[in-house]
Amino acid sequence: MDLKKLAATLIPDTDLLPLEEYEKMYPARDLPKGAQVTRLAPSPTGFIHLGNLYSALADERIAHTTGGIFYLRIEDTDEKRRVEGAVESVITSLKYFNINFDEGAEIDSPLNKYGPYYQRQRASIYRAFAKDLIERGLAYPCFCTEDELNAVREEQVAKKETTGYYGRYAKCRTLSEEQIYANLAVGKPFVIRLRSHGDIANKTTFRDRIKGDITVTENDQDVVILKSDGIPTYHFAHAIDDHFMRTTLVIRGEEWLASLPVHIELFKVLGFPMPAYGHTCSLMKVDGGAKRKLSKRKDPELSLDYYRRDGYYPLAVVKYLMTILNSNFEEWERKNPAADYTQFKFTIEKMGKSGALFDLDKLNDISRTELSKLSAEQMYDFLSGWADEFGTEADRRHFADREYIIPILNLVMGTNSKKRRKDIERASQGVRLLDYFFDDTFAPDYSFPFDAQTVSAVLSGFAAVYDPADDNAAWFAKVKGVASACGFAAEMSDYKADPSKYKGSVADVAGILRVAVTGMPNSPDLGTIMAILGRERSLARLEAARASLAL
């Protein structure tokens, strides 16, 4: 068979360059020794999720701690998956989590010398190599229809044989020249398949940087390399792109492990050296007692948007991911509390071999801790930024008064005490913590654990002596005074010594005042809260609470 003619008929393109030209066009990168070139290669569905962030963080850390490059390539070979604005969305979402690309699609960088970074725009490169493979007899046209393929698969399943297009099932592999041209003449659509020379009896071990040594079976499937629309499949594009973009380390999900044999054969026939690989484990979740991969369908928490809406501090999400990416990160951080996470020496070898369960409690803990490290001013900026985007009308109105909010934040965060409070976990919840400081969102639940007479006496007793000029000590002394006057123990020790002698303790008195002023049984220091609210409002609230009593 005249393969040269066949190749020219199948791929008549006139814009293809001699193969060596591509090597010259994309020369080896001039990078320091040990520098790793990594990449994120999403399809443009516009949906980047926690799993993407997880691997992007690993890619970014490895590239940037080794002095390498982290680039963005868009795998848009499947027309059906394209979504408008998806690429920008990927970039901005990742940027929110401090993950930035050095080069790639829609990245403005002088480093962009390995593009185009959209696979559809690289069609001629793939086609040039496919044509060469056909000329060398390593690829051939296949005219099988979807129905025929399905029928074969059903037959294979029925016979309990391996499914796929291989060996005797690869019908088009043995088509004669006449048959091929006859099919072409009647305009039958075709795909280009690899003519595999592998044998599943041969096994070799492959070193995965994350999973360690794994045994791989040679590929014997005549996989499709060019689809009927002339665009490559993932496998073919992967081999060509990662070679010419000079990727040194491919980090991708473990779902790709199964097609590794195909990739190995492809790199071999193409004559390219293979990059190193690291197959990551997927984030799991417990669902109805069973462990399963986080799914974008069922799990809203997989969406990065979810964390933004809920007001998670981006650094907290990053650090949470760091703890599951490299389990020694937490320990390192405790030893270097002042260090930035980027100073941590991230290693791919430390990455876990099995899928981690997504642990919301852990994320929340890290989030509270990170947030507690901020200054009141930084917290203000964070919360108010969230309120602008996702808060209520009232939230925005409240946050307009920065002078009033800062002292509240100092109180809620405990910035003046030796140890910070960790009340704020995320913006959506933190903003609500401030509600009782504003009359329009003050929604008291007046449930007092004492009879109305007693409550009334406490409330009016304190109102009578309240002086906004008091410092905390003086304020508390007055609470004690009211306690004694109303039959409560002023000192806890007295109360504990003999509870029967009192209605309760100062704690109960403070509790009554707290409910009246904040509308809730728990809050930070009441004295300070009253100082922030000011005389008028404090007194008004004591009075409002008294008025609610059924006397």
Place this chain on the structure above:
RNA sequence: GGCCUUGUGGUCAAGCGGUUAAGACGGAGCCCUCUCAAGGCUCAAUCCCGGGUUCGAUUCCCGGCAGGGUCACCA
């Protein structure tokens, strides 16, 4: 089902032939205390099962079992 892969407390996990089997989150309790939070202290809780190898296995080997991945002209 075939192939690949994983199996240490509820979760994330150190450990890689001899350890009282780290630590963190979560849970329980105590202390502190005007409540809450924070903090300090304490406690409960783990080597999937069965065979080997070995003086000795959580660590090595084999077999089960259980989980995960994958079997497209999707990536």
